[in-house]
Amino acid sequence: MTSASLRRVTTGLGDRSYDILIGSGLLDAAATWDGLPASADALIVSNTTVAPLYAQRLQAVLAARHRRVLTLSLPDGEAHKTAAVLERIYDTLLEHGCDRKTVLYALGGGVVGDMTGFAAACYMRGVPFVQVPTTLLAQVDSSVGGKTAINHPRGKNMIGAFYQPQRVVCDLDLLRSLPERELSAGLAEVIKYGPIADPVFLDWIEANIEALRARDVEALAHAVQRSCEIKSEVVGADERESGLRAILNFGHTFGHAIEAGQGYGVWLHGEAVGCGMVLAAELSARLGLCEAALVPRLVRLCEAAGLPVRAPVMPTERWLQLMRVDKKAEAGEIRFVLIDGLGRAVMRSAPDALVAEVIAAHSAPAVA
Amino acid sequence: MTSASLRRVTTGLGDRSYDILIGSGLLDAAATWDGLPASADALIVSNTTVAPLYAQRLQAVLAARHRRVLTLSLPDGEAHKTAAVLERIYDTLLEHGCDRKTVLYALGGGVVGDMTGFAAACYMRGVPFVQVPTTLLAQVDSSVGGKTAINHPRGKNMIGAFYQPQRVVCDLDLLRSLPERELSAGLAEVIKYGPIADPVFLDWIEANIEALRARDVEALAHAVQRSCEIKSEVVGADERESGLRAILNFGHTFGHAIEAGQGYGVWLHGEAVGCGMVLAAELSARLGLCEAALVPRLVRLCEAAGLPVRAPVMPTERWLQLMRVDKKAEAGEIRFVLIDGLGRAVMRSAPDALVAEVIAAHSAPAVA
Numbered sequence: 001m002t003s004a005s006l007r008r009v010t011t012g013l014g015d016r017s018y019d020i021l022i023g024s025g026l027l028d029a030a031a032t033w034d035g036l037p038a039s040a041d042a043l044i045v046s047n048t049t050v051a052p053l054y055a056q057r058l059q060a061v062l063a064a065r066h067r068r069v070l071t072l073s074l075p076d077g078e079a080h081k082t083a084a085v086l087e088r089i090y091d092t093l094l095e096h097g098c099d100r101k102t103v104l105y106a107l108g109g110g111v112v113g114d115m116t117g118f119a120a121a122c123y124m125r126g127v128p129f130v131q132v133p134t135t136l137l138a139q140v141d142s143s144v145g146g147k148t149a150i151n152h153p154r155g156k157n158m159i160g161a162f163y164q165p166q167r168v169v170c171d172l173d174l175l176r177s178l179p180e181r182e183l184s185a186g187l188a189e190v191i192k193y194g195p196i197a198d199p200v201f202l203d204w205i206e207a208n209i210e211a212l213r214a215r216d217v218e219a220l221a222h223a224v225q226r227s228c229e230i231k232s233e234v235v236g237a238d239e240r241e242s243g244l245r246a247i248l249n250f251g252h253t254f255g256h257a258i259e260a261g262q263g264y265g266v267w268l269h270g271e272a273v274g275c276g277m278v279l280a281a282e283l284s285a286r287l288g289l290c291e292a293a294l295v296p297r298l299v300r301l302c303e304a305a306g307l308p309v310r311a312p313v314m315p316t317e318r319w320l321q322l323m324r325v326d327k328k329a330e331a332g333e334i335r336f337v338l339i340d341g342l343g344r345a346v347m348r349s350a351p352d353a354l355v356a357e358v359i360a361a362h363s364a365p366a367v368a
Numbered sequence: 369m370t371s372a373s374l375r376r377v378t379t380g381l382g383d384r385s386y387d388i389l390i391g392s393g394l395l396d397a398a399a400t401w402d403g404l405p406a407s408a409d410a411l412i413v414s415n416t417t418v419a420p421l422y423a424q425r426l427q428a429v430l431a432a433r434h435r436r437v438l439t440l441s442l443p444d445g446e447a448h449k450t451a452a453v454l455e456r457i458y459d460t461l462l463e464h465g466c467d468r469k470t471v472l473y474a475l476g477g478g479v480v481g482d483m484t485g486f487a488a489a490c491y492m493r494g495v496p497f498v499q500v501p502t503t504l505l506a507q508v509d510s511s512v513g514g515k516t517a518i519n520h521p522r523g524k525n526m527i528g529a530f531y532q533p534q535r536v537v538c539d540l541d542l543l544r545s546l547p548e549r550e551l552s553a554g555l556a557e558v559i560k561y562g563p564i565a566d567p568v569f570l571d572w573i574e575a576n577i578e579a580l581r582a583r584d585v586e587a588l589a590h591a592v593q594r595s596c597e598i599k600s601e602v603v604g605a606d607e608r609e610s611g612l613r614a615i616l617n618f619g620h621t622f623g624h625a626i627e628a629g630q631g632y633g634v635w636l637h638g639e640a641v642g643c644g645m646v647l648a649a650e651l652s653a654r655l656g657l658c659e660a661a662l663v664p665r666l667v668r669l670c671e672a673a674g675l676p677v678r679a680p681v682m683p684t685e686r687w688l689q690l691m692r693v694d695k696k697a698e699a700g701e702i703r704f705v706l707i708d709g710l711g712r713a714v715m716r717s718a719p720d721a722l723v724a725e726v727i728a729a730h731s732a733p734a735v736a
């Protein structure tokens with residue numbers, strides 16, 4: 001174990017509440033898994049990148065808790081977050097005669113977490129599952145809140161369930177092997193929580209961005225903890241996404257347009273969100289909702305986080321069209337998550353002309 | 369409208385409570401659908417047998433409530449309760465740009481109801497759905513209780529969700545077109561509720577079995593109402609099937625062995641349950657749990673209902689093996705639902721030798 005003290009965030013609702021454990025050395029520690037259902041069977045679901053790094057260690061520690069610990073390694077990548085790959089999880093469970101007490105462990109990033117969670121929600125109408133997120137994005141965002149899903153050829157995350165894990169285990173050491181670009185993408189989601197909910201946290205991120213990029217365990221522990229706290233709080237007030245939860249999509253409307261417009265995978269989701277936050281802050285400022293100073297602040301912070309801050313050049317019509325099909329758009333009106341005074345977010349529409357100006361002001365190449 | 373007065377059973381839990389409407393002439397009456405979400409889009413999911421009979425009428429009445437009412441007709445039969453066919457529901461929804469407010473209407477028997485309910489549970493992580501059961505089995509059993517599922521090549525109902533409908537509309541007139549054999553199969557599930565929960569209801573069924581087979585609307589109304597009340601009560605006390613709910617499987621352990629042993633589809637599920645109840649009653653009596661008189665009583669009632677009462681001839685070992693893989697069997701022990709005094713059910717195991725005697729006593733050909 002290293003110096004990072006264990007942190008615990010309790011989340012969820014009523015009888016479906018659960019703990020998020022955050023710390024160093026968690027994976028191999030027996031105590032991490034104490035209190036989880038100790039059924040006969042367990043299935044670790046991971047992917048071809050993460051399984052070779054960590055599956056054996058997880059298997060070893062779980063062997064003390066389950067009679068049989070199976071591992072399934074899925075193909076890596078968003079392109080494999082499909083019904084066909086989901087079926088492989090069911091096939092494995094049924095081939096091995098796993099019953100409805102079997103515990104599923106999602107060992108990977110958001111793709112593995114979303115698929116495993118959905119499989120757990122549906123296998124025999126629901127088996128327990130544990131999130132072991134291995135990307136920063138998964139630790140601060142996707143593993144918290146109970147959303148699970150797979151993609152459909154016609155849209156991302158179209159088929160899924162709200163289903164809570166038994167526990168989320170964020171071992172910060174696992175982030176050591178994460179590619180630089182993925183770490184930066186995760187930082188975008190960390191940064192997001194500042195403007196929408198906590199100006200003090202935004203200050204802290206600015207002061208610690210170098211330590212975070214250096215994967216300092218204490219810095220990561222605080223970033224993951226505070227992010228999970230904020231997300232839990234927002235989700236707790238709005239589990240089924242009737243409204244408030246949408247503020248977590250700060251930067252995401254512009255971001256989705258970038259991702260979709262460039263072709264998914266060209267920009268990482270977090271990269272698009274980073275740039276999207278700059279645009280959303282600019283729009284907030286131009287609507288008089290927040291101080292203009294937030295814009296250069298976010299530009300500097302995103303740059304320091306290793307994130308792109310200039311949007312790709314696309315015709316305005318294309319931007320608007322892509323944002324209109326974003327799922328938050330109802331009846332053709334684009335609803336942006338905007339900053340209404342630092343630390344507070346609101347949903348608002350805006351005139352197309354103003355949106356176009358905002359985009360122009362931040363599109364590559366940078367204005368000299 | 370005919371003479372059958374509208375009956376209403378309120379079921380579900382807390383904020384997820386909903387009404388089961390039971391009566392004649394419900395399909396075409398605007399009032400039947402009052403209070404349901406009146407979203408822009410609706411999708412009627414039915415099958416190639418039921419859609420030609422009733423989909424247009426449902427479409428017509430729903431057209432007053434939704435801007436667009438789509439209909440999807442699935443292939444008919446248990447063999448099509450698969451992931452591939454489920455995908456067709458999602459495809460249709462997404463092709464037509466249906467959003468998360470879209471209401472799904474399941475117009476059909478248990479197969480259509482289970483698949484549509486599961487699709488509703490997962491489409492965009494949950495859209496509202498309404499059950500319009502068109503078989504007796506679906507009206508008295510599958511549409512109530514919130515279980516939804518599809519089959520997997522390795523097992524029935526292996527993938528699914530607990531998901532409650534907004535309303536269940538049991539129009540008894542729709543049962544007019546139901547094949548005789550399907551009606552009898554549904555009666556098996558009606559009969560089931562008597563021994564496990566309500567001796568008075570058992571008396572009533574005996575007195576009205578002819579009227580039920582003649583599809584008398586008043587008789588059907590009472591049978592459906594009382595069945596739904598009993599099922600709701602049991603399910604309400606045990607929504608996620610931790611124990612009590614299992615009593616609804618009276619006759620089903622023997623029944624599953626018959627279905628699986630003969631090849632699915634040779635015996636209808638309800639037929640196997642009818643015969644299974646006779647065996648389970650015999651076992652209850654031989655264990656001293658209930659009076660021996662229950663056995664001939666059930667034999668007579670099942671015969672009057674048009675159900676087979678002699679089990680197919682299979683080697684005892686095959687029976688035991690098939691019952692051991694039944695999902696209620698944990699660690700190889702077969703748990704039977706037995707009658708512990710008329711109107712009360714218990715879960716018990718029994719010596720293999722006794723089970724063998726019971727089977728022998730009721731296997732075809734009938735002892736002279």
Ligand SMILES: NC(=O)c1ccc[n+]([C@@H]2O[C@H](COP(=O)([O-])OP(=O)(O)OC[C@H]3O[C@@H](n4cnc5c(N)ncnc54)[C@H](O)[C@@H]3O)[C@@H](O)[C@H]2O)c1
Pocket residue numbers: 047049050053076077078081108109110111112114134135136137138141142143144145146147148157174175176177178179182269
């Ligand atoms: N459920 C939610 O609420 C929610 C929220 C946000 C995002 N998501 C989903 O999350 C997904 C994105 O998650 P992600 O960014 O973690 O992507 P990801 O799961 O694809 O992981 C990114 C890459 O990093 C690799 N990787 C993961 N952990 C590693 C490690 N420790 N060392 C080395 N490599 C590692 C993965 O194999 C992958 O190649 C998307 O599908 C998105 O829809 C869900």
Ligand SMILES: NC(=O)c1ccc[n+]([C@@H]2O[C@H](COP(=O)([O-])OP(=O)(O)OC[C@H]3O[C@@H](n4cnc5c(N)ncnc54)[C@H](O)[C@@H]3O)[C@@H](O)[C@H]2O)c1
Pocket residue numbers: 415417418421444445446449476477478479480482502503505506509510511512513514515516517525542543544545546547550637
């Ligand atoms: N969810 C639950 O709690 C639950 C409980 C019991 C059974 N089930 C499921 O229900 C299914 C069996 O349901 P079922 O017995 O209704 O079978 P079914 O849905 O296959 O219907 C039986 C046949 O009758 C036809 N049919 C339906 N309505 C008709 C009508 N009004 N007129 C003429 N023909 C009609 C159907 O097209 C089909 O050919 C199984 O898949 C079983 O697993 C679910």
Ligand SMILES: [Zn+2]
Pocket residue numbers: 141189252269273
């Ligand atoms: Zn995001």
Ligand SMILES: [Zn+2]
Pocket residue numbers: 509557620637641
């Ligand atoms: Zn049944």
